[in-house]
Amino acid sequence: MDTLDRAQVVDHNFYHCIRNQNFPIPKSQTTPHDSELNKKDYLDLFHSQLVSRHLDLLARVLKEKNQGFYTIGSSGHEGNAAIARVFRATDMAFLHYRSGAFFIQRSKQKNIDYLQDQTLSLVASASDPISGGRHKVFGSVPLTIPPQTSTIASHLPKAVGMAFAITQAKSMKKMGHVPENSVVLCSFGDASFNHSTAQGALNAARWIVQNQLPLPIVFICEDNGIGISVPTASHWIEQAIAHAPHLHYIACDGRSLADVTRAASLAEKIARVQRKAVFLHVRTVRLLGHAGSDIESQYLDQMQITQTELDDPILHSSRVILENQWMTAEELIGLYETTKHTVHKKAEWAIKQPKLQSSTEIQSTIIPPKRKIQSPALPNEEQRRRAFGKQATTLQQPRNLCQTLNIALTDLMLQYSQTVLFGEDVGKKGGVYRVTADLQMRFGKKRVFDTLLDEQTILGTAMGFAHNGLLPIPEIQFLAYVHNAVDQLRGEAATLSFFSKGQFTNPMLLRVPSFAYQRGFGGHFHNDNAFGFLREIPGIVIACPYNGESAAKLLRACLQLAHLEQRVVVFMEPIARYMTKDLHQAGDNGFLCHYPPLSEMTRFDEAQCLTVGKDLAIITYGNGCYLSLQAQRRLQEDHHVEATVIDLQWLAPLPLQHLTTLLKSHRRVLIVDECRKTGSISEQLMTWMLETLTPLPKIKRRTAEDCFIPLGNAWEYVLPSMEQIIEDALSLC
Ligand SMILES: Cc1ncc(C[n+]2csc(CCOP(=O)(O)OP(=O)(O)O)c2C)c(N)n1
Ligand SMILES: [Mg+2]
Numbered sequence: 001m002d003t004l005d006r007a008q009v010v011d012h013n014f015y016h017c018i019r020n021q022n023f024p025i026p027k028s029q030t031t032p033h034d035s036e037l038n039k040k041d042y043l044d045l046f047h048s049q050l051v052s053r054h055l056d057l058l059a060r061v062l063k064e065k066n067q068g069f070y071t072i073g074s075s076g077h078e079g080n081a082a083i084a085r086v087f088r089a090t091d092m093a094f095l096h097y098r099s100g101a102f103f104i105q106r107s108k109q110k111n112i113d114y115l116q117d118q119t120l121s122l123v124a125s126a127s128d129p130i131s132g133g134r135h136k137v138f139g140s141v142p143l144t145i146p147p148q149t150s151t152i153a154s155h156l157p158k159a160v161g162m163a164f165a166i167t168q169a170k171s172m173k174k175m176g177h178v179p180e181n182s183v184v185l186c187s188f189g190d191a192s193f194n195h196s197t198a199q200g201a202l203n204a205a206r207w208i209v210q211n212q213l214p215l216p217i218v219f220i221c222e223d224n225g226i227g228i229s230v231p232t233a234s235h236w237i238e239q240a241i242a243h244a245p246h247l248h249y250i251a252c253d254g255r256s257l258a259d260v261t262r263a264a265s266l267a268e269k270i271a272r273v274q275r276k277a278v279f280l281h282v283r284t285v286r287l288l289g290h291a292g293s294d295i296e297s298q299y300l301d302q303m304q305i306t307q308t309e310l311d312d313p314i315l316h317s318s319r320v321i322l323e324n325q326w327m328t329a330e331e332l333i334g335l336y337e338t339t340k341h342t343v344h345k346k347a348e349w350a351i352k353q354p355k356l357q358s359s360t361e362i363q364s365t366i367i368p369p370k371r372k373i374q375s376p377a378l379p380n381e382e383q384r385r386r387a388f389g390k391q392a393t394t395l396q397q398p399r400n401l402c403q404t405l406n407i408a409l410t411d412l413m414l415q416y417s418q419t420v421l422f423g424e425d426v427g428k429k430g431g432v433y434r435v436t437a438d439l440q441m442r443f444g445k446k447r448v449f450d451t452l453l454d455e456q457t458i459l460g461t462a463m464g465f466a467h468n469g470l471l472p473i474p475e476i477q478f479l480a481y482v483h484n485a486v487d488q489l490r491g492e493a494a495t496l497s498f499f500s501k502g503q504f505t506n507p508m509l510l511r512v513p514s515f516a517y518q519r520g521f522g523g524h525f526h527n528d529n530a531f532g533f534l535r536e537i538p539g540i541v542i543a544c545p546y547n548g549e550s551a552a553k554l555l556r557a558c559l560q561l562a563h564l565e566q567r568v569v570v571f572m573e574p575i576a577r578y579m580t581k582d583l584h585q586a587g588d589n590g591f592l593c594h595y596p597p598l599s600e601m602t603r604f605d606e607a608q609c610l611t612v613g614k615d616l617a618i619i620t621y622g623n624g625c626y627l628s629l630q631a632q633r634r635l636q637e638d639h640h641v642e643a644t645v646i647d648l649q650w651l652a653p654l655p656l657q658h659l660t661t662l663l664k665s666h667r668r669v670l671i672v673d674e675c676r677k678t679g680s681i682s683e684q685l686m687t688w689m690l691e692t693l694t695p696l697p698k699i700k701r702r703t704a705e706d707c708f709i710p711l712g713n714a715w716e717y718v719l720p721s722m723e724q725i726i727e728d729a730l731s732l733c
Pocket of ligand 2: 189190191222223224225226227228
């Protein structure tokens with residue numbers, strides 16, 4: 001036996017310990033009888049443990065032969081089979097990557113061919129039912145298990161959101177994706193517990209419970225005492241969380257199926273009946289290192305490794321089976337071997353199944369499938385009268401961007417009864433800029449509410465709501481603060497469709513007050529103008545209006561995209577234009593707009609021409625439109641230069657096809673981009689023109705400097721100005 005290959009050692013230990021009746025000392029006194037586990041139940045759980053173990057051993061063999069691509073296993077954690085048995089297959093489970101036995105046990109509830117699922121997943125076959133070969137994940141639609149990414153702890157915020165969403169859907173009289181009495185399960189490791197995302201989610205859960213809201217969630221910390229190579233002290237988790245208010249702490253020994261069953265049953269009652277949050281602390285061990293590539297002897301003593309290997313949950317279960325005389329030693333070994341054989345047989349089949357074959361095939365799941373449904377009917381006059389009250393008669397008066405957005409949001413919330421709007425200060429205060437003023441009064445505290453101050457929770461809530469069939473409209477207060485939660489958007493929300501073949505989706509319309517040019521307010525963090533970090537996320541849609549009319553029409557299109565196409569949409573509102581009245585001179589009211597008829601909506605993929613002129617085209621968006629319109633007038637009147645001003649409207653994906661048409665008659669193009677030069681849209685537009693336009697027009701671009709925005713009026717030195725646009729246009733012409 002190769003003692004460097006700990007998989008071989010662990011495999012060998014089973015035979016050796018059973019034959020010599022040499023078992024680890026029980027860590028828990030709970031008997032199967034105490035937790036009402038009969039022989040049949042117990043052997044069924046044991047079988048799931050064995051299948052999971054053999055899948056781990058198989059993964060190592062496949063990796064050696066370059067036929068398998070993932071070796072992070074569940075060995076040592078197989079006690080989680082007992083958790084799966086206690087809960088229902090409709091209890092949505094956001095799982096840790098050591099959940100093999102859980103997955104197998106839950107599969108049995110629904111007669112799912114777990115071996116097929118798991119072997120296809122190990123060999124990255126395109127036939128893998130959940131990710132189609134895109135990742136080795138635990139996920140399944142019939143088992144209500146959305147697949148999770150590798151980013152530890154990042155699934156906790158959405159699990160909290162989903163638990164919140166169960167009651168939310170019920171109180172909004174909406175059919176959720178899960179039954180009303182469901183609970184949510186969310187498992188993670190002991191090291192992951194320390195992650196700020198985990199701490200944020202646990203805090204958010206307690207905050208929600210403290211607000212007297214039901215939160216049927218069981219956090220499951222599978223504590224194997226180590227995170228890759230860094231130990232977790234045995235008292236750490238308990239000391240940190242056992243006495244936290246608004247969270248029931250229950251501990252159990254993960255090596256004992258009986259003890260896990262006892263604790264999970266208690267957790268289930270608290271979560272399902274009392275609708276309260278539970279923290280289930282499962283003490284366990286990790287066998288076979290962190291992954292196949294991890295050599296434990298680099299950071300652990302040989303003694304420690306050997307001792308842990310003998311503390312194997314499978315040996316603990318075997319001892320209980322022999323003590324109860326449910327099987328003989330020979331029968332145990334027989335079952336171990338037939339399970340191994342069955343697992344290997346299935347793998348032989350799986351390696352012959354098709355792999356992903358082309359870039360097109362791989363990319364086909366980035367964008368979720370379009371749903372075959374209609375948009376809900378537009379609100380009628382009576383509904384609008386009730387919602388707007390006295391304001392209803394004055395809706396047609398010209399208004400600024402802020403007021404128009406408020407009206408548009410009201411109409412959309414009337415139209416889409418499954419929408420929920422939330423964020424920091426959006427409720428009673430109506431947002432920092434009053435964009436959401438009166439919405440809570442119009443729609444009630446269930447549909448419009450303040451969250452706690454945590455952007456990860458806001459996006460987690462959005463994803464959780466979407467997982468239960470609601471249509472979230474979260475707000476992040478300023479663009480600069482999206483960074484605090486960007487993993488939730490780029491690592492989680494945007495990847496869900498990709499890693500689940502569009503079977504799980506989390507549509508949302510995220511509103512973000514954005515960009516610079518506020519006079520006398522804020523400095524950098526309230527005037528952040530850089531958003532390259534959002535634009536390169538595959539599948540995400542980014543829209544930006546420039547005035548009230550475009551905002552209303554664009555917002556309608558964005559919500560429709562979220563509803564019908566299940567897209568993750570970011571709507572960036574230029575803060576500096578919220579209150580703007582005038583366009584060319586003081587008192588002209590040239591920037592106020594009439595509210596567009598409800599039926600009017602921007603087309604996805606289309607830019608719009610704000611003016612038409614033959615001498616040059618100015619491509620811009622947001623504040624750039626405002627400045628370019630001013631420049632256009634001055635160019636015309638002072639220099640006889642006629643400019644077409646094109647408002648992109650869609651910042652990702654860019655409406656390039658439409659731009660080709662709009663630029664056809666233009667020999668000169670100026671890009672006005674308020675984003676920082678590096679990572680700005682201007683880079684993409686320049687490249688695209690060089691690659692596709694013939695003849696190539698004369699091109700110039702005006703962007704912000706690669707600098708942060710200073711306080712006071714000093715921003716004028718780093719952002720594009722109307723004067724610079726005129727200068728650039730003249731030099732082009
Ligand atoms: C955010 C993030 N940082 C780092 C990693 C790399 N990483 C993967 S697993 C892991 C340790 C996790 O330990 P623990 O939570 O105890 O789970 P265990 O593997 O022990 O079950 C680390 C650091 C990651 N996946 N995600
Ligand atoms: Mg650990």
